[in-house]
Amino acid sequence: MSRSRARLAEAAIAVAAVVAAAAVGAIMILSLGASPIDGFSALVDGAFGGRKELADTAIKAMPLLLVGTGICISFRARVINIGGEGQIVAGALVSTVTALALADLPPAMLIPAVLLAGVVGGGIWGAIPGALKAYLGVNEILSTIMLNIVAVQVMNYLLRDPLIDPAEIERGTRIPQTERLSPNADLPILVDGTRLHLGVVVAIVAAVAAWVFLWRSTTGYRLRAVGAGRDAARYAGIPVERMTLLALTASGAMCGLAGAVLVFGSESHRLVTDGSSTGFTGSAGFNGIVAALFGALHPLLTIPASILFGGLLVGANAMQRAIQIPASLVIAMNGLVVVFVVASVSVRQRLRLRLDDLAMLRLRPAGRRHGTTTLEVTTTGKP
Amino acid sequence: MNEFFTASVLVATVASGVRLSTPYLLAALGETFGQRSGVLNLGVDGVMLLGAFFGYWAVLVHDNLVLGLLVGAAVGVAMGIVYAVVTLLFHAEQGISGIGIYLFGLGFSELMYRQQVGTPLPIRGLGEVEIPLLADIPHVGEMLFRHSGIVYVAIALVPLLAWVINRTQFGLDVRAVGETPDAADSLGVGVRRTRAVTIIVANALAGLGGAALALELGTFQQNLTNGLGFIAVALVYFGAWRPTGVLLGSLLFGLVTAVVNQWKTLGILSGSTASLGTMAPALLTVVALAVIARRNSAQPAALTLPFQRGR
Numbered sequence: 001m002s003r004s005r006a007r008l009a010e011a012a013i014a015v016a017a018v019v020a021a022a023a024v025g026a027i028m029i030l031s032l033g034a035s036p037i038d039g040f041s042a043l044v045d046g047a048f049g050g051r052k053e054l055a056d057t058a059i060k061a062m063p064l065l066l067v068g069t070g071i072c073i074s075f076r077a078r079v080i081n082i083g084g085e086g087q088i089v090a091g092a093l094v095s096t097v098t099a100l101a102l103a104d105l106p107p108a109m110l111i112p113a114v115l116l117a118g119v120v121g122g123g124i125w126g127a128i129p130g131a132l133k134a135y136l137g138v139n140e141i142l143s144t145i146m147l148n149i150v151a152v153q154v155m156n157y158l159l160r161d162p163l164i165d166p167a168e169i170e171r172g173t174r175i176p177q178t179e180r181l182s183p184n185a186d187l188p189i190l191v192d193g194t195r196l197h198l199g200v201v202v203a204i205v206a207a208v209a210a211w212v213f214l215w216r217s218t219t220g221y222r223l224r225a226v227g228a229g230r231d232a233a234r235y236a237g238i239p240v241e242r243m244t245l246l247a248l249t250a251s252g253a254m255c256g257l258a259g260a261v262l263v264f265g266s267e268s269h270r271l272v273t274d275g276s277s278t279g280f281t282g283s284a285g286f287n288g289i290v291a292a293l294f295g296a297l298h299p300l301l302t303i304p305a306s307i308l309f310g311g312l313l314v315g316a317n318a319m320q321r322a323i324q325i326p327a328s329l330v331i332a333m334n335g336l337v338v339v340f341v342v343a344s345v346s347v348r349q350r351l352r353l354r355l356d357d358l359a360m361l362r363l364r365p366a367g368r369r370h371g372t373t374t375l376e377v378t379t380t381g382k383p
Numbered sequence: 384m385n386e387f388f389t390a391s392v393l394v395a396t397v398a399s400g401v402r403l404s405t406p407y408l409l410a411a412l413g414e415t416f417g418q419r420s421g422v423l424n425l426g427v428d429g430v431m432l433l434g435a436f437f438g439y440w441a442v443l444v445h446d447n448l449v450l451g452l453l454v455g456a457a458v459g460v461a462m463g464i465v466y467a468v469v470t471l472l473f474h475a476e477q478g479i480s481g482i483g484i485y486l487f488g489l490g491f492s493e494l495m496y497r498q499q500v501g502t503p504l505p506i507r508g509l510g511e512v513e514i515p516l517l518a519d520i521p522h523v524g525e526m527l528f529r530h531s532g533i534v535y536v537a538i539a540l541v542p543l544l545a546w547v548i549n550r551t552q553f554g555l556d557v558r559a560v561g562e563t564p565d566a567a568d569s570l571g572v573g574v575r576r577t578r579a580v581t582i583i584v585a586n587a588l589a590g591l592g593g594a595a596l597a598l599e600l601g602t603f604q605q606n607l608t609n610g611l612g613f614i615a616v617a618l619v620y621f622g623a624w625r626p627t628g629v630l631l632g633s634l635l636f637g638l639v640t641a642v643v644n645q646w647k648t649l650g651i652l653s654g655s656t657a658s659l660g661t662m663a664p665a666l667l668t669v670v671a672l673a674v675i676a677r678r679n680s681a682q683p684a685a686l687t688l689p690f691q692r693g694r
Contacts, residue, residue, distance in 0.1 A: 028491075032498055080478045082425070138672045141425065141478055142620050145613045146665040146672075153662035160655035277610045283489070289482055326497040328605070331490025335429070338483025339465075343473035346689075 013348055014294060017340035018308075025333045034323040043330075046318020047311030055194035059265065061310025063088070063258040063281075065203040067288025068295060068302040069210045070126075070254030075297050076214060077247035078227040083129060083144025084255045084285025085277070086151035087122040091256025092263045092280065093155055094121025096163070096178055096271045099264070103182035110184045115202065115260050122256015123249050125151060130248030134241040140248065148285070152277050159273055177272035187265045199261035206254060210299040213250075223247055258284060283331065287313070290334050293341050309334065386649055390522060396645045397526040397638065401534060404637025406431070406596040406608075408537045410615035411622070411629045412544055413588025418619055419548055420581040421561040421685035422470060425481025428612025429488020430462045430586050431593030436492040438594025439603040440499060442506045451506075452533060452594050459590020462488070463583035470582070471575045474689035485612075493605040500603070508601035509533060533595045538630070540588075545626040557581055561683035564690040574690045589615075617668055623681040636664045 026036035047057050067084045074081040081087075098117035102110060129147060132138035159176035168174050187197040214220040225233040226243040234240050262280070263271050273279040291309050295302030312334070316327035386392065410427050417424055424430075438455035442448055466484060469475045509531035518528040548554040559567035560577045568574050589612065596611070597603050614636060622628025643660035646652040652660055 028494070082478075082482070132669070132673055136673050138669075139620060141423075142617045142672060143669055145610075145617060146669045149610060149614070149665035150662045150669075153658040153665075156658035157655050160658065161653070276606060278606065283486075286482060286486055289479070290486070293479065326494045328490045328493035328497065332487050332494060333490070335483045335485065335487030335490060338486060339469055339475070339480050342475040342480045342483065343469050345476070346474040 010296070010348055013344045014296070014341060017337055017344055018294075020340050021333045021336035024336055025329055028329060028332070029323070029325055032325060034325050039319045039323045039325055042322035043312070043315035043319040045315070047315030051191070052194055053314065055191060055196040057307060057311040057314045058200050059195055059197070059310075060314050061291075061306040062199050062203040062265075063262055063284040064288045064291045064306035064310055065207055065302060066254050066258035066261065067284055068292035068306055069203075069207045069299045070251035071289050071292035072295070072297045072299045072302060073210055073214065073223070073254070074247045074251035075292065076227045077223045077243060078230070079130075079133065079244055079247045079251075080141050081126070081129075081144055081248060081251045081255075082141055082285075082289075083126065083147055083248075083252065084288055085281050085283070086144065086148035086285070087125045087252040087255035088259035088262065088281045088285055089148075089151040089155050090125035090252075091118035091120075091122035091259030092271055093151075093158060093259075094118065094124075094256070095260035096181065096263055099181045099185045100163070100178070103184065105182075105184060107184045107186075107188075110182060111187065111198070111264075114185050114264055115257060118256045118258075118260025119253045120256070122259060123253035125256065126252015127245065127249040130245040130252075133248070134244040148277070152273075152280075155271075155273055155280065156275055159271065163271075165270070175272070176275060177268075178270045181264070181269050181271075183269070185264050186269055187261065195267065197265045199265040202257070202261060204303060206257060207299040207303055210250075210254070214299070219243075219246070255285060255288075258288075282313075287334060290338050293338060387645065387651060392645065392649075394522050394525050396641050398529070399644065400634065400638035400641035401527065402530060402599060402637070403640050404633040405534050405537045405599070406592040406611060407615050407618060407636050408630060408633035409533075409540070409592030409595060410589045410612055411618040411633055412537070412540050412626060413585035413592075414616055414619045415622070415624055415626060415629050416544060416548070416557070416588075417581045417585035418686055419561045419624055419683055420557045420578045421564060421683050421688060421690075422578050422582055422585075423477045423481065423616075423687045424466060424484070424582065424585060424589075425478055425613075425616060426462070426466065426484025426488065427481075427589045427615050428608055428610060429485035429492075430459055430589040431596065431608045431612045431615075432488045432492040432606070433458045433462060434590030434593030435597035435607050436496055436593075436603055438590075439506060439597040440495070442598060443500065443504060446507065448507065448509055448598060451598055452591060455594020455597075456587045456591040459587040459593075460583055462590065463586030466586060467579045467582045470689065471578055474691060477687045477689075489606060492607075496603060496605060503602045503604050506598070506601050509595075509598045531599065533591075533598075537592075537595075541626045541630045548626070553577075553580075558683075560690075561685055564685050564688075568690070568692060578690075614665070614668075617672075620682075621668055621671060623675070624683065625681070632668075635667075639664045 029036040029039050047053060071081060095114040095117040099114050102113060125147060129140045129143035132143050133140045156176060163178050165177055165179040187199050190196045190198060214224060222238045223243050225238055226240050230240055287309060291306040292302050295305035312330050316330035319325060320327045410431055414424060414427055434455035437458045438451040441454040442451035469480050470477055511529050512532045514528040518524040548557060556572045556577045559572055560574050564574045597607060618629055618632040621632040643657055647657045
């Protein structure tokens with residue numbers, strides 16, 4: 001079977017997973033007494049219907065792309081990073097503190113500084129479970145989940161006390177948020193009349209850089225080799241522990257960058273939470289996994305995948321206005337997409353095996369005849 | 384601080400800690416059973432949310448608490464069947480498909496809540512069941528023997544599950560399937576059948592735990608569990624895959640939460656520092672995992688590995 005046909009079959013199955021999830025969503029809408037056609041057309045219109053809608057979709061897609069890129073890196077090394085949520089928060093916090101401390105720097109210096117701070121914050125929050133896994137054998141799924149809780153509570157503490165907007169104390173409202181951060185750190189708007197800001201470019205550059213890293217650098221090759229087989233990689237002299245640490249650190253750095261971009265690209269230009277686990281991130285740490293999986297764990301394919309899921313999240317609000325079905329339907333559908341995509345992997349493998357069998361049938365007769373003749377020669381020749 | 388160390392406050396705090404640990408315990412016991420058979424379910428939080436909403440909704444409509452708990456468990460069974468199909472027939476990567484189940488539960492419970500209820504209407508919470516005689520022991524009675532029925536059920540499940548895992552033929556099958564599925568298969572143990580049972584039991588307990596949480600609180604809101612199910616998964620590792628270890632971990636988390644709540648009420652902790660108290664068990668778990676990780680050989684060898692005969 002040709003490689004392009006295999007890829008086509010895989011793409012078809014991925015699309016089928018979304019269609020299946022949408023079909024289940026349509027059944028849910030129907031059983032709640034509304035029209036799925038009206039709902040989905042409002043959703044598509046709200047996500048891709050015009051300049052403003054497209055810009056909103058791109059902005060919603062951006063954290064998904066950054067997290068998804070991080071997920072691509074860690075999953076390629078067979079390290080499961082469920083800690084995107086905490087790493088986003090860590091990046092947001094470190095970049096916020098940086099903006100507060102260096103508020104007077106000119107934009108040309110402050111913007112790179114806060115973005116770098118996000119990378120560092122998320123990187124550290126990824127390096128902790130990375131080191132724990134690499135050198136102490138701590139399961140990364142657990143440590144990242146726990147560090148999510150720790151990060152959210154540290155944020156809640158900082159935003160309710162040391163970093164709270166002084167105006168909130170004066171007014172007595174005590175909403176957990178910082179003051180309006182330095183305007184010099186605002187990510188510049190790219191298209192007038194929309195909210196489209198520099199963060200979108202940052203995310204795409206990060207995805208391309210991750211692709212170059214994974215497939216065009218020696219370290220990236222080693223990282224993928226660890227993912228393909230730890231023991232074989234170790235036998236080949238690849239430092240498996242260091243690669244594991246690197247995978248989670250780089251993955252966390254991408255998520256931390258998403259956190260910084262979320263703060264400085266927000267409309268309020270401050271870090272604000274509602275105290276709940278998903279209050280600041282909007283579940284981007286989990287939805288980014290959805291985008292990465294749908295993008296076949298390839299950073300470049302994750303770009304269109306995150307635009308699709310960003311569009312779904314934006315369009316969900318339009319759907320809610322049009323047919324009064326809560327936007328949370330889309331989160332449930334995202335979950336189904338994950339389940340279907342992951343379940344289809346084995347279907348894809350079976351399909352590939354069957355197609356390989358077909359290819360073998362065409363080749364095998366010649367090979368077998370050759371094999372038996374040589375065998376006959378040796379057996380008859382020996383005694 | 385002195386007002387905390389009075390007998391009545393301490394007793395009330397411990398009692399509240401035992402109550403708060405129940406949802407953790409139910410979900411973590413189920414997850415222990417599943418993991419002993421080699422199946423990781425990261426979707427516990429989503430299943431708990433579904434069990435919590437549907438249990439709450441059932442009580443709201445029918446005003447029957449037992450029905451609410453049963454509905455929660457039934458929703459868990461339904462999700463268990465889904466997860467069994469996904470992991471056993473389609474061999475899906477367990478760490479990731481669980482995230483899908485989580486997102487589905489998070490979204491669907493909120494969808495149904497907003498659509499069918501809308502505002503956090505209160506329901507009659509679970510009433511206390513006093514154990515005769517024992518409840519009259521000073522202090523101890525209030526701490527341990529004046530709780531809702533589900534608390535006793537959860538605690539009774541600890542020895543029951545330990546007995547099933549360690550002393551029954553089925554438990555032997557579960558352990559065999561979790562350690563060496565190929566060997567178990569060659570001896571005629573149905574790997575898929577065994578895992579299907581543990582997955583469904585695990586999810587039923589997660590759904591029950593969610594319903595217990597909602598009925599204990601007497602209300603529902605979006606993302607009610609706030610990550611509780613993820614902690615339940617971690618507690619299985621924390622408890623080294625043994626029901627008694629899981630009980631200790633659940634009590635630890637419940638008690639710390641109760642102490643933080645109590646200190647907040649007494650004004651010992653301000654609103655902001657209480658956040659730091661809330662994260663203490665999570666931090667403690669990371670440290671504990673780091674300390675025990677190296678000598679932790681209790682992890683089922685085939686955990687997260689899909690079974691396909693002849694591979």
